[in-house]
Amino acid sequence: MTKLLAGVAFGALLAAGGYYAYANIQEDAVTGDAAVISETAPAAAGSVEDAAEFLAETEAEIGDFGEFAAHTAWVYANFITEDTEYLVSRMSAEATELQVRQAGETARFSDTDLPLDMRRKMTMLTAGITLPTPSGSDYAQRLAELTTRMSSSYSTGTIEIDDTPVTLDTLEVMMGTERDPEFLAMMWNDWRAAINPAQMSQDYAEMVEIANAGARELGFSDLAEMWLSNYDMPADEMEAEVERLWGQVEPLYEQLHCYVRDGLNETYGEDVQATSGPIRADLLGNMWAQGWAPINDIVGIQSGDGPGYDLTQLLEDHDYTPVQMVETGERFYTSLGLDPLPETFWERSLITRPRDRDVVCHASAWNLDNEEDIRIKMCTHVNAEDFRTVHHELGHNFYQRAYRGQDMLFRTGAHDGFHEAIGDFVALSVTPDYLVQIGLLEEDEVPDESADLGLMMNLALDKIAFLPFAVMMDQWRWRVFRGEITPEDYNTAWWELREQYQGIMPPVERPADAFDPGAKYHIANNVPYLRYFLSYILQFQFQQAACDMAGWEGPLNRCTVYGNEEVGQRFNEMMEMGASQPWPDALEAFTGTREMDGSAIIAYFQPLMTRLEEENAGSSCGWE
């Protein structure tokens, strides 16, 4: 869910693509210590038999350590104390050491002619590292200093409002609720000054140099190629694939942009927001202009009585409890023919915030033993947002359990976009029809489809506005890693991409020492971002395929696959594969197609697209 995109303190303790991936903890994006390549020079090329033995040992080690790591992290996340922090940071350091050693050992087999599945495992062990460092312990230590300083600059940044320090979590809310453009610009600008940008920019440049050297030692031309090598195709093809997908959804974004710009113009006047050119980034309801739903009240679409029902109200009227919310979520998955959650799920999950201790409340889904010990951890409130979040988190759990029969390295998503897409796909099935079937809504209360536009607009402000942001985040990093953007141009190039993809501009002139990329969690903490873009593409593609399978003929946004065992069976076939096959095979198992396809988004939002085109008829859209 979007909450995850804001990042969490817990994430800073973990390592992306690192041990946590193997420990099967989903949701909390992992960052963490950099990995160092083994200093020992590789011996002579190993045989296929040696490789099989190495992989078997490595996977056993990963399984064993992953279980220990997951239990340690679970205890930390459920009881935050000085002591559990000690335990989890010690475990993280051990995880890094292990990961580094294993990556180094794969070098022995780089020239061995390996079967496809073994080659894929080797790639996972190397390209799965987010920040590699070259041989030489000085580099490792230096890289750790740099990443720690950036991470803490980000998480300790505060600004002053009326002489009172305000932290980012409060600022994030205020960016969505405040409507005074001068005040918005002040918060927006001060947050970007609060992260120690001059220092962070320098640190970032040095980090890139070291990590690039590490990537080269692992056989990649640079870190960009390494990050893009996790998708079962050559890096340059994957990059072109992202552009192709973006091109498919861009026309919808352009209409949304156009309509929102006009709405802001009406609200704030020509001096604040012109009817042409880019949109002022601070007016969009979000600190990074990545999700615009908070300004639905000023730029939304009036359609009858909106959605015609209030899910939060329905849940309250039916006296739902947090546990009942989770039970309802489980029932969705069992209605597809999947086995119920194990008894231990109910005994061990954290479903509400405890009264007497600190916990990490950010919703997450866990598999503690890589088998059946699946759990969620969330501080559930009885409202519409958490109702969808429950369906989302359980998607992770059902996926984790489905692929438990695979080899250890393959017990993960088909690619990193799949895991998030599973739960979001199911959450798209929370429709009026579904609510009727589970007894929350009366048949005669189902609103007319004409009332859906308001709801669809709200979803578009959340999900369509996000797409160009998610693309440009890693576009900027790939170019930086390749040396196409040099440190002097970090900020200028950032804004060129922001304008090119999102059509937005800064509200105030950027100072010479600004480092605006670093004001975003996933850059300050080195969490790759492409996965989020891919998961948004995939979830609508899943929905369209599932609804086709179900023989649905109405508008896609009204389709629920609740209770459809045929869909469930195909869905489960994909999930059971985990990462054991290249992702196009997994995609094909469920959807029948081997390519990611943004046209499902266009189909889903077609009624809105039509309405926006009508509304925008008199405007000159685009921002060139």
Ligand SMILES: [Zn+2]
């Ligand atoms: Zn998730």
